[in-house]
Amino acid sequence: MDWLYMYMPIAGVEIFWPGLVLIGFSVGVIGGFFGMGGAWMVTPGLNILGFPMAFAIGTDIAHIAGKSMVSTMRHSKFGNVDYKLGFVMLAGTMVGIECGAQIVMYLERIGQVGKIVRWVYVVFLALIALMVFYDYYKAEKKKKAGIVDGDKGTEGITWYKTLHKINLAPMVHFKAAGFTCSAWLPIMVSYLTGVLAGFLGIGGGLLRMPALVYLIGCPTHIAVGTDLFEVMISGLYGAFTYTLKGRIELVAVFVMLTGAAIGAQIGTVATKYAKGYGIRIAFGFAVLGCMLSIILKQYKIDWAATALILGTISIISLWICVVMFKGAAAELNEKKLREQAASAYKS
Amino acid sequence: MKSLFSKIFSLCMMAYLVLPAMALAAGGGGASELVVVADTRRISGIMKYFANLYNTNILLFAVWAVVLTAAYGCFLGLVMDFFMSRTGLDLKSRKIVEH
Numbered sequence: 007m008d009w010l011y012m013y014m015p016i017a018g019v020e021i022f023w024p025g026l027v028l029i030g031f032s033v034g035v036i037g038g039f040f041g042m043g044g045a046w047m048v049t050p051g052l053n054i055l056g057f058p059m060a061f062a063i064g065t066d067i068a069h070i071a072g073k074s075m076v077s078t079m080r081h082s083k084f085g086n087v088d089y090k091l092g093f094v095m096l097a098g099t100m101v102g103i104e105c106g107a108q109i110v111m112y113l114e115r116i117g118q119v120g121k122i123v124r125w126v127y128v129v130f131l132a133l134i135a136l137m138v139f140y141d142y143y144k145a146e147k148k149k150k151a152g153i154v155d156g157d158k159g160t161e162g163i164t165w166y167k168t169l170h171k172i173n174l175a176p177m178v179h180f181k182a183a184g185f186t187c188s189a190w191l192p193i194m195v196s197y198l199t200g201v202l203a204g205f206l207g208i209g210g211g212l213l214r215m216p217a218l219v220y221l222i223g224c225p226t227h228i229a230v231g232t233d234l235f236e237v238m239i240s241g242l243y244g245a246f247t248y249t250l251k252g253r254i255e256l257v258a259v260f261v262m263l264t265g266a267a268i269g270a271q272i273g274t275v276a277t278k279y280a281k282g283y284g285i286r287i288a289f290g291f292a293v294l295g296c297m298l299s300i301i302l303k304q305y306k307i308d309w310a311a312t313a314l315i316l317g318t319i320s321i322i323s324l325w326i327c328v329v330m331f332k333g334a335a336a337e338l339n340e341k342k343l344r345e346q347a348a349s350a351y352k353s
Numbered sequence: 354m355k356s357l358f359s360k361i362f363s364l365c366m367m368a369y370l371v372l373p374a375m376a377l378a379a380g381g382g383g384a385s386e387l388v389v390v391a392d393t394r395r396i397s398g399i400m401k402y403f404a405n406l407y408n409t410n411i412l413l414f415a416v417w418a419v420v421l422t423a424a425y426g427c428f429l430g431l432v433m434d435f436f437m438s439r440t441g442l443d444l445k446s447r448k449i450v451e452h
Contacts, residue, residue: 075426
């Protein structure tokens with residue numbers, strides 16, 4: 007069974023390569039569906055396969071950049087990527103990440119970094135999960151009362167409507183996202199999510215996706231696509247800096263990317279068959295899984311944290327696969343019936 | 354002879370115990386700052402070229418890593434596009450329904 011193991015020359019370890027493909031596939035499915043990188047899922051997986059932690063993070067970031075590229079290409083074809091919004095937000099994200107990193111360095115000097123960062127992360131994840139579930143609850147209530155917000159259906163939290171009233175020049179129209187607002191709104195929101203991402207040492211997709219929906223007012227599908235575009239750019243930058251530090255295993259990146267490319271297609275196409283709130287609720291559960299795993303890690307129950315992460319990945323990616331295949335089967339069936347009806351009409 | 358041997362042994366032991374502390378006192382960093390060297394003995398061809406590049410020119414290796422990741426991502430995207438377009442699914446339009 008030697009052929010199942012691949013030698014990683016930089017990390018100096020033999021790795022079970024089908025495991026790498028499987029991790030890439032699962033994260034490709036989840037990332038393509040939610041519009042996030044998914045570093046919190048990949049790093050423990052790589053560690054289980056035998057990767058030293060130092061290499062797991064860099065390898066993970068490079069793989070995320072490539073995977074996001076595949077997903078962005080697919081989302082772009084659906085019209086789910088607002089490039090203008092992506093570029094405007096990129097400026098805020100980059101400056102924000104640097105500011106967040108400076109805060110971490112300050113905390114490092116006073117020796118409090120690990121604990122503070124972890125608990126801030128937990129608090130933010132709890133807030134995001136709470137917001138997502140509250141939003142769903144409110145939307146359900148409105149729907150039962152027969153209140154409809156617009157052509158997209160009922161919405162629960164609509165904070166973005168208040169923020170869109172900010173009349174600070176320049177006002178910009180974002181065509182794909184379908185709204186006009188002050189350019190300062192996406193810049194400031196991306197700056198704040200960037201500060202948090204830099205501070206927490208994460209890519210930021212987990213924070214940016216809900217921010218795009220609730221604060222900027224993107225439809226969920228556009229938020230997913232645009233966020234992936236951002237993850238792609240920041241991932242490439244992260245890959246470069248981590249490689250300069252020598253913490254990357256390029257062979258593993260390529261093997262994982264192969265699995266991720268297939269997974270990304272499933273995750274991305276599945277968004278077509280899911281309603282915005284379906285994506286939001288599943289995202290809420292993913293955030294809860296991530297939060298609980300960090301709490302378990304904080305209390306040094308590592309095995310339970312790893313089991314929880316792997317369990318969450320498996321359940322969510324399986325659910326997304328079911329959504330995609332059921333939706334695709336229904337679409338193909340409908341197409342076949344249409345064609346049969348057309349041919350019957352002609353004859 | 355025996356005394357000389359014991360002196361050398363004591364010196365070595367002392368160096369073994371004291372050197373790490375001296376290195377740290379002189380500003381030596383933790384394990385994360387250790388230099389990692391790729392093992393090129395078991396590989397050949399293009400893998401050996403990149404492993405050597407990692408050892409000798411990390412900047413060029415970093416540029417290659419980013420370029421190759423982006424290129425492979427693009428390539429996979431196009432290949433997947435080719436296969437997906439043959440499934441018969443409409444991959445160019447979707448309805449946005451929030452609820």
